[in-house]
Amino acid sequence: MSALPLLLLTFLASYLVGAVPFGVLVARWRGVDLLHHGSGNIGATNVGRLLGRRFGILVFLLDFAKGALPVLVATRWLPTADVGPDVLGVTAGVAAFLGHLFPVYLRFHGGKGVATGAGAVTVLVPGPALAALAAWAVLVSATRYVSLASLAAAALLCALRLALPPHPWAPEQRVVTGFCLVAVALVFARHRGNVRRLFQGTENRLKEAPAMVQFGKVVHVLALGLWFGAVVFFTITGAVLFPAFQKEAAKPAAERPLWFPLPAAYDKAPPSDRFPDPLRLEQGSRAAGAAVGPIFPWFYGVQAVCGLLALVTALAWASTLRGRAHTARAAALALALVGVAVGWWLERKVDELRVPRNNFTDEVLRSPAPSADMVQKAVEARAAFGAWHGYSLIVNFLTLALVAVGMALAAQLPTAPPPSAVSVNGQTASAGREAAPVEAGRG
Numbered sequence: 165m166s167a168l169p170l171l172l173l174t175f176l177a178s179y180l181v182g183a184v185p186f187g188v189l190v191a192r193w194r195g196v197d198l199l200h201h202g203s204g205n206i207g208a209t210n211v212g213r214l215l216g217r218r219f220g221i222l223v224f225l226l227d228f229a230k231g232a233l234p235v236l237v238a239t240r241w242l243p244t245a246d247v248g249p250d251v252l253g254v255t256a257g258v259a260a261f262l263g264h265l266f267p268v269y270l271r272f273h274g275g276k277g278v279a280t281g282a283g284a285v286t287v288l289v290p291g292p293a294l295a296a297l298a299a300w301a302v303l304v305s306a307t308r309y310v311s312l313a314s315l316a317a318a319a320l321l322c323a324l325r326l327a328l329p330p331h332p333w334a335p336e337q338r339v340v341t342g343f344c345l346v347a348v349a350l351v352f353a354r355h356r357g358n359v360r361r362l363f364q365g366t367e368n369r370l371k372e373a374p375a376m377v378q379f380g381k382v383v384h385v386l387a388l389g390l391w392f393g394a395v396v397f398f399t400i401t402g403a404v405l406f407p408a409f410q411k412e413a414a415k416p417a418a419e420r421p422l423w424f425p426l427p428a429a430y431d432k433a434p435p436s437d438r439f440p441d442p443l444r445l446e447q448g449s450r451a452a453g454a455a456v457g458p459i460f461p462w463f464y465g466v467q468a469v470c471g472l473l474a475l476v477t478a479l480a481w482a483s484t485l486r487g488r489a490h491t492a493r494a495a496a497l498a499l500a501l502v503g504v505a506v507g508w509w510l511e512r513k514v515d516e517l518r519v520p521r522n523n524f525t526d527e528v529l530r531s532p533a534p535s536a537d538m539v540q541k542a543v544e545a546r547a548a549f550g551a552w553h554g555y556s557l558i559v560n561f562l563t564l565a566l567v568a569v570g571m572a573l574a575a576q577l578p579t580a581p582p583p584s585a586v587s588v589n590g591q592t593a594s595a596g597r598e599a600a601p602v603e604a605g606r607g
Contacts, residue, residue, distance in 0.1 A: 170242070171251075171255055174238050174252055174256050175256070175259040176259070177234065177259075178238070178259035179259040179263040179268075180263065180268075181230050181233065181234050181260055181263065182230050182259060182260030182261060182263025182267075182280055183263035183266075183274075184267070184269070185267055185270055186226035186227055186230070187205075187206040187210065187211045187223045187227070188270065190219055190222060190223050190226075191211055191214065194215050194219065198210060198211065199270070199273070201214055202214045205275055205276065206267075206273075207223070207227065207275035207276055207278070208220045208221070208223040208224035208227060209310045209311075211223045212370075217373075223279075227275075227279035227283070228280070230260055230263075230264070230280055230283065231261060231264070231281060231283025231284040232283035234257070234260045235256045235257045235283075235287040235288060238252040238253045238255065239252060239253035239287065250288075250339045253287065253288055253340075254288065254339050254340060254342075256284075257285070257288060257347075258343060258346075258347075260280055260283075261280055261281050261284055261347055263280075264277050264279075265277050265350065265354065275354075276351065276355060277347070277350060278317075278318075278351060281318075281347045281350075281351060282296070282317075284343075285343075285347065288343065288344075289325055289340060289344065291324070292320075292324035292325050292344075293321060295321075296317040296324070299313075299316060299317045299320050299472075300313045300314060300317035301379075302380075302476060303317070303476060304370065305376050305379045305380040306380055306476045306477045307476075307480055308371075308372065309362065309367055311355055311362065312362060315352060315358075315359070318348040318351045318352065319348065321348060322344055322345060325340075325341055325345075377578065377579075380480065381577050381578070383473055383477055384473070384477040384478065384577070385574055385577070387470040387473035388470070388497075388567070388571055388574060390466065391467055391567055392564075392567045394463065394466050394470070395467065395564045395567060398463050402456060405452050406449065406452040409451045409455070410445050410449065413430075413445050413446075413447045413448025413449075413451070414444065417431065424451070426444060426447070427447070430443050430444040430447045431443075431444060435528050435529075435534055435542075436542075438543045438546060439525075439542075439546075443529075446525070446529075450522070453518070457515075460511050464511065467504045467507075467563075468501075468505075468508075471497065471500060471501040471504055472501070474497050474570065475498055478493045478494040478570070479498075481494070481578050485578055487576075490576075492569070492573060493576075496567075496570050496573070497566070500563050500570065503560075504563060507556060507560055510555055510559060511556055514549065514553050514556055517545070517548050517552055518549060521546050521549040524538070524541045524542035524545045525542045525546065527542070528542045
């Protein structure tokens with residue numbers, strides 16, 4: 165089959181699948197007209213508000229599947245020789261997404277596309293999509309605002325898609341990148357009313373269920389523990405690794421292991437008192453730096469993710485609960501996250517200064533009789549590198565101290581609300597039953 169008919173058939177089939185209004189069908193099965201109850205939206209949020217959490221989750225999974233399956237079929241089982249799997253997959257994803265937004269079965273009165281779009285992008289870009297889904301779950305638990313969580317997760321998806329691939333706009337990447345941006349733009353457009361109500365403070369929130377409070381605490385403790393553990397582990401690794409390599413480097417050539425020979429350039433007197441004495445210690449520092457260097461992106465990446473998760477949950481508690489512990493926790497973790505950002509920037513600065521430091525040092529070491537100017541340039545480059553490296557160590561220890569404060573305050577996490585008194589938009593309601601149908605509201 166040629167390219168154009170294949171694309172048209174893929175688009176049509178995917179649109180018809182995406183247009184299936186699972187929310188309306190599930191609500192009708194339970195005797196509720198979804199279009200005339202609650203917010204009138206056909207998505208999982210309105211279903212969950214009217215019929216209860218179980219049915220909301222069911223509709224979310226069905227809407228997710230109708231976005232994922234067409235893309236999966238298009239990229240894995242359709243002939244793509246004349247089109248390419250990315251083009252065919254994006255065509256299926258766009259069609260399913262538009263089907264949910266403008267379903268022909270409901271006279272083009274559709275939903276907001278979060279679940280269906282999530283299904284499509286999970287197949288196309290699984291890593292960023294799973295991170296966005298995790299962020300959505302955490303934000304829903306922390307803020308109880310489904311709309312805010314959806315918009316933040318969509319923005320995170322775009323940021324990751326643009327940041328992770330080396331060249332997101334390369335010919336082989338631009339189709340998927342463009343789809344992510346367009347899909348997120350449509351999600352934001354469909355949430356215009358929600359954004360307005362968020363600013364006005366009138367947006368609906370999910371009820372304060374004990375399970376959500378418990379989930380938030382689990383996320384907070386896991387994120388904080390991993391954050392603290394990562395900083396402690398890396399700090400200990402650096403403190404142990406550099407002396408270990410320098411100990412091997414301090415040995416004369418005859419006592420060296422086979423895997424760590426002594427080059428002649430390091431086996432002579434130091435050219436200046438600003439160089440290590442003995443000079444061969446420089447080799448140990450270089451070797452340790454080469455071993456630690458590849459860890460830095462993971463080190464700061466893990467810190468950033470864990471810090472955001474811990475801070476979001478802490479801010480939610482600080483804004484809704486009284487108590488110095490909640491305010492102090494949020495302040496300490498916010499400062500710690502700033503420390504991560506500053507530390508990441510300092511690491512980039514140190515990495516830039518490492519190049520002239522090594523180049524000027526190597527020039528001196530290779531020369532049988534280095535000039536005073538050569539030695540001075542090397543000394544200045546080494547001093548600049550050492551100063552900025554010291555700043556990065558100070559920031560690392562300050563961050564560690566702030567995260568330790570957060571760990572200590574984890575002993576005072578909020579308690580779950582009693583089952584008989586949970587809050588819906590600031591009003592007390594019973595949590596013993598599934599939510600009853602609501603005639604009015606926005607979602």
